[in-house]
Amino acid sequence: MEFSDRQEAIIEIVKKEGPITGEQIAKRLSLSRAALRTDLAILTTTGYLGARPRVGYYYSGQTLGKMLASKMESIKVKDIYSVPVAVAEDCSIYDAIVAMFIDDVGTLFVVGEGGFLEGVVSRKDFLKIALGSKDLQNVPVSVIMTRMPNIVTIGPEESAMFAAKKLIDHEVDALPVVRTGKDNDCQKKYKIVGRLSKTSITRVFAEFGEGN
Ligand code: ADP
Numbered sequence: 001m002e003f004s005d006r007q008e009a010i011i012e013i014v015k016k017e018g019p020i021t022g023e024q025i026a027k028r029l030s031l032s033r034a035a036l037r038t039d040l041a042i043l044t045t046t047g048y049l050g051a052r053p054r055v056g057y058y059y060s061g062q063t064l065g066k067m068l069a070s071k072m073e074s075i076k077v078k079d080i081y082s083v084p085v086a087v088a089e090d091c092s093i094y095d096a097i098v099a100m101f102i103d104d105v106g107t108l109f110v111v112g113e114g115g116f117l118e119g120v121v122s123r124k125d126f127l128k129i130a131l132g133s134k135d136l137q138n139v140p141v142s143v144i145m146t147r148m149p150n151i152v153t154i155g156p157e158e159s160a161m162f163a164a165k166k167l168i169d170h171e172v173d174a175l176p177v178v179r180t181g182k183d184n185d186c187q188k189k190y191k192i193v194g195r196l197s198k199t200s201i202t203r204v205f206a207e208f209g210e211g212n
Contacts, residue, residue, distance in 0.1 A: 018058040077158050084176065086110065122174075173198055
């Protein structure tokens with residue numbers, strides 16, 4: 001966020017002299033208290049300055065980075081994920097590519113028996129196999145997918161911050177949002193409940209802007 005010259009001047013005064021009353025800040029800047037009302041409201045609602053009755057304004061020490069990080073920590077994956085798109089393991093590569101276009105996603109999840117997560121396929125996986133000019137109608141998607149246990153997943157209760165870090169650390173575009181379950185043999189398995197992509201994170205930032 002960019003501050004006006006006047007807002008910067010207010011921050012400097014409060015940093016040096018806080019806690020300081022609105023009256024005193026107005027005096028330092030040779031302005032009326034009313035003229036400062038909007039600026040002080042902006043600085044307190046964005047968290048740069050704190051205000052206490054009968055004490056005055058003080059510098060909260062929150063940098064924009066810290067504020068964004070704490071906001072991203074407070075938002076949960078379940079608040080921002082989108083609908084998952086999944087195909088069965090025996091789905092042909094050709095049909096999976098069609099599903100990717102129809103559902104307008106860049107990552108497909110692959111499910112096995114009981115609807116549990118078994119694999120992930122991305123655009124590049126499809127491009128790679130297409131270069132080899134295999135018979136895409138007759139090769140199942142399971143041949144090219146990244147499979148369990150190598151899939152990076154996220155839980156619905158995790159934070160948006162943790163999801164963003166996982167996307168970056170593992171260099172992938174999307175994570176299946178999963179809940180843990182058990183199959184008939186009591187093996188730990190994942191049920192897919194959503195899709196958390198780089199777009200989900202970008203949307204959060206776009207909405208920060210709209211809220212201001
Ligand atoms: P793109 O194909 O556009 O580069 P990604 O960067 O997401 O998309 O995929 C790169 C590789 O990582 C692909 O081989 C894909 O199968 C695999 N992959 C994608 N998402 C995941 C995930 N959540 N966990 C593990 N591997 C993944």
